[in-house]
Amino acid sequence: HVPNTRQVALLCALLLLPAWMRAAIQPALVPSRTTGVAPLAVHFDATGTTATGAIPFHELRYDWTFGDSNAGSWTTSGLAKDKGFGPIAAHVYEQPGTYTVTLRVIDVNGQTVSATRTITVSDPAVVFAGSNTVCVSRSGSFAGCPSGAQQVSETTFEGGVQHAGTGTRVLFRRGEVFTSSARKDMNAAGPGIVGAFGSGSPPRIDSNQAGAVIRFGTSGDDWRLMDLDFVGPGVTNSKMLDDGGVVSRLLLLRVAVSNFHSGVMLTYGQAALNAQRPFHHEVFLVDCDFRHFVGGGGGNGAFMALVRSGILGSRFQDSFGAEHVLRLTRVESVVVSNNYLADAPAGRHLLKIHAMRETSPVPDPRSHHIVISDNTFAGGDNGWDVTIGPQNDLEDERVSNVLIERNLFRSGVAGTAGLMMWGSDTTVRNNVFDKSAVGGGRAARVGRRGVEPTPDSVHFDNNTCFTSTGQVICATFSGTNHRAVNNLSVGDAGSGVAT
Numbered sequence: 001h002v003p004n005t006r007q008v009a010l011l012c013a014l015l016l017l018p019a020w021m022r023a024a025i026q027p028a029l030v031p032s033r034t035t036g037v038a039p040l041a042v043h044f045d046a047t048g049t050t051a052t053g054a055i056p057f058h059e060l061r062y063d064w065t066f067g068d069s070n071a072g073s074w075t076t077s078g079l080a081k082d083k084g085f086g087p088i089a090a091h092v093y094e095q096p097g098t099y100t101v102t103l104r105v106i107d108v109n110g111q112t113v114s115a116t117r118t119i120t121v122s123d124p125a126v127v128f129a130g131s132n133t134v135c136v137s138r139s140g141s142f143a144g145c146p147s148g149a150q151q152v153s154e155t156t157f158e159g160g161v162q163h164a165g166t167g168t169r170v171l172f173r174r175g176e177v178f179t180s181s182a183r184k185d186m187n188a189a190g191p192g193i194v195g196a197f198g199s200g201s202p203p204r205i206d207s208n209q210a211g212a213v214i215r216f217g218t219s220g221d222d223w224r225l226m227d228l229d230f231v232g233p234g235v236t237n238s239k240m241l242d243d244g245g246v247v248s249r250l251l252l253l254r255v256a257v258s259n260f261h262s263g264v265m266l267t268y269g270q271a272a273l274n275a276q277r278p279f280h281h282e283v284f285l286v287d288c289d290f291r292h293f294v295g296g297g298g299g300n301g302a303f304m305a306l307v308r309s310g311i312l313g314s315r316f317q318d319s320f321g322a323e324h325v326l327r328l329t330r331v332e333s334v335v336v337s338n339n340y341l342a343d344a345p346a347g348r349h350l351l352k353i354h355a356m357r358e359t360s361p362v363p364d365p366r367s368h369h370i371v372i373s374d375n376t377f378a379g380g381d382n383g384w385d386v387t388i389g390p391q392n393d394l395e396d397e398r399v400s401n402v403l404i405e406r407n408l409f410r411s412g413v414a415g416t417a418g419l420m421m422w423g424s425d426t427t428v429r430n431n432v433f434d435k436s437a438v439g440g441g442r443a444a445r446v447g448r449r450g451v452e453p454t455p456d457s458v459h460f461d462n463n464t465c466f467t468s469t470g471q472v473i474c475a476t477f478s479g480t481n482h483r484a485v486n487n488l489s490v491g492d493a494g495s496g497v498a499t
Contacts, residue, residue: 024052025060027105029115032282032308033249037122037191038096039224041251041284043308044089045333047369049105057087057369057401058427058459061106066091067099067119074313074338075287077374081313086371086403088335090310092253092286096123124193128169135197136160137173144198145171157205157213158184161194169193172228175200180207185215185244190222202229202256210237212265217244226253232260236295239265247280254287261295261322268305268330273356273365279330281307288314294321305330311339316350318343320381327352328367329391335371342378344385346413350377351386355397358452367399372407379412379437389422393450399423407431414438417445417476424456424479433465433474440470440491447478455479466490 028048033040044064049056064084068091071081084091093099099119106112125146134152135145136159142151149171154160157172157180164170165188172178174196196203205228207213213230216223230240240257242265257263266280283306290301299322302311306328316325316339325344328334331353341350351372356365377385386409390397400423409418409431418433421444433443443465446458456479465474465487472491475484 025105025107025111025113026050027103027113027115029101029103029117031101031117031119034118035120035122036222037124037127038094039226039251039253040093040119040121041282041286041310042091042093042119043282043310043333044084044091044101044103045308046087046103046105047333049087051107054107058403058425059108060087062087062089063104063106064089065102067101068093070095076313076315076340076376077338079338079374084337086335086373086405088333088369088371090284090312090335092251092284093119093121096121124169127167127191128193132168134160134163134168134170135173136170138176138178139173141173146197155179156181158182161214164188164192164194167191169195171195171197172203174198174203177204177206180205180213181209183212183215185217186220186223187217189219190249192222193224193226194228195224196227202227202254204229204231206231207238207260208233210235212239212242214241215244216241216247216250218246220247222249224251224253225255226251229256230260231258234259234294236261236299238295239263242266243280246278247283249282251284251286252288256289258290258292260293261299262293262301262303263290264302264304266304266306270356279305279307279332281309283309284312285314286310286312290315291317292321293319296321297323299323300327301325303327303329306334307332308334310335310337313338315340317341319348320345323348324352325350329354330356330365331367331370333369335373336375337371337373339375340378341375342380344380344382346381346383348382349384349387350380350382352391353388353399354391354395355399358396358398365397368401370402372402372404374406376408376410377418378410379418381413383411383413383416384420385409385411385418387420387422388426389420390449390452395450396452398452400425402426404428405430409433409443411435411438411441414441417442419444421446421458422449422452422455424453424458426458427461428459428463429461431463433463433472434467435465435470435472436468440467440472442473442476444475446475446482457481460484460487462486464488
C-alpha cells in the first residue's frame with residue numbers, strides 16, 4: 001500500500017509532535033502559581049494526567065524535580081527538598097530566581113514522559129525595600145535590620161504586627177521576647193511577611209490569653225509567617241492561629257508552636273458548607289515544630305480543612321493534654337509528606353482524615369486526592385495511629401483516592417492496627433510497619449466503620465510488616481475489590497499477610 005499525500009502529511013505531523021503527545025501517557029502539570037516573592041510556596045497538581053490502560057492516580061509513578069538544587073534536605077526524613085514523588089507535590093522557593101520544574105511520569109512498562117513549567121521568584125529585599133520593611137525590637141537594638149527600614153521599639157507582638165500592610169514585611173528581633181495580650185487580625189492583602197531579623201534564636205511570642213494570637217481571613221491573602229516561636233498560656237481555647245473567613249496563600253515556615261490548646265485552627269463547618277463558602281486553599285506548613293498541646297477536649301496540634309495545600313517536613317508531637325496531633329476535616333489535593341508525628345493520647349490519633357456529611361449540599365463534602373508519603377508515625381497511647389475515613393460510626397463521611405506510601409509506622413499500643421482505612425480507592429504501598437514495641441499484632445485494617453458505604457478497591461502492595469517478638473499480620477480486609485500483593489510479614493512466633 002502506498003500512502004497518499006494526506007496520509008503522509010498526517011504521519012509527518014504526528015512525528016513532529018512532542019514525545020508526550022505521541023505516547024499513551026499525557027502528563028498534566030498544574031502549579032498553583034508561577035510568580036511571587038520569596039519564600040514562595042507552590043502546590044503542584046498532576047491529577048489531570050491521563051494514561052491508556054491505567055488508573056493514573058494509583059498506577060503511575062510521578063517524579064518531581066523543582067529546579068532548586070540548593071534547597072537542602074528535610075531534617076525529618078533526610079530526603080532532598082528538591083525532589084518530590086506522587087501525583088500531588090509542593091515546594092517552597094526561599095531564594096529569588098527563575099526555576100524550571102520537571103515532572104516525569106512513568107508507567108509499569110517503564111515508558112516515561114516529561115513536562116516542565118517555569119517558576120519566577122522575586123527578591124524580598126527588592127519587593128520590601130526601604131520603608132516597606134519594619135524592624136521591631138524590644139530592647140531598641142536594630143543591628144541586622146535591612147538598610148532604610150523603619151525601626152520601631154515595641155514590647156508586644158500585636159503592637160509590632162499593626163504595621164503590617166499590603167506590600168510590607170514586619171521583622172522582629174531575634175533573641176528577644178514579645179508578649180501577646182490581644183488577637184491581631186490580618187486584614188491587609190499581601191504579599192507580606194511577618195518574620196525575624198538579626199542573629200540568634202527566633203523571636204519568641206509569649207501569649208497570656210485565651211483565643212488566637214493571630215487571625216487570617218478572606219482579605220489577608222498571600223502572607224508568610226516565618227522564623228517565629230509562639231508559646232501559649234496552656235489554657236483551654238488558646239490558639240496560635242485561626243481564621244475569620246477563607247484563608248488563602250498562607251505559608252508557615254519554620255514556625256514553632258507549643259503549650260496551646262490548638263496550634264492552627266482553619267476549620268470549615270456545616271454553616272460554611274451550606275453557604276457554599278470556598279475552602280481554605282494554598283495553605284502550607286513547612287519545617288514547623290508543633291508540640292505539647294493542653295487544655296482538654298477540642299484541642300489539636302492542627303485542625304484544618306484545606307484545598308491545594310501541603311504539610312511538609314514538620315514535627316507534630318505530644319497532644320496528650322488535648323486530642324489529635326494532626327486532624328484534617330475536609331481536604332482535596334493535599335500532600336502530607338516528610339513529617340514526624342508522635343504521641344497522641346488514648347482514643348485519639350496522630351493523623352486523622354475524614355470529610356463532611358454526604359447529605360451536605362455542594363460544594364463536594366468528600367475528601368479526595370490525598371498523598372501521604374515519607375512520614376514517620378511514632379505512636380503514643382492511641383493505638384489507631386492513622387485513620388482514613390469517617391470521624392465516627394454515625395457519620396456518612398467519604399474519603400477516596402488516597403495514596404499512602406514509603407511511611408514508617410511504629411505502633412505504641414498493643415492489640416490495635418496502626419493504620420485504619422474506612423475509605424475507598426486507596427493504595428497502600430512500600431510502607432514499613434514496625435510492631436516490635438507492642439509484641440506484634442495487626443498492622444493495618446480495612447473495613448466499614450458505620451453508616452458510610454462499604455470500602456471498595458483498597459490495594460495493599462509491597463509493604464513490610466515485622467516484629468522482633470510475637471506474631472504480625474499485615475492487614476485484614478472487609479469490603480469489595482481489595483488486593484494484597486507482594487507483602488512481607490515476619491515475626492518470631494509466626495506471620496501472616498492478609499485475611
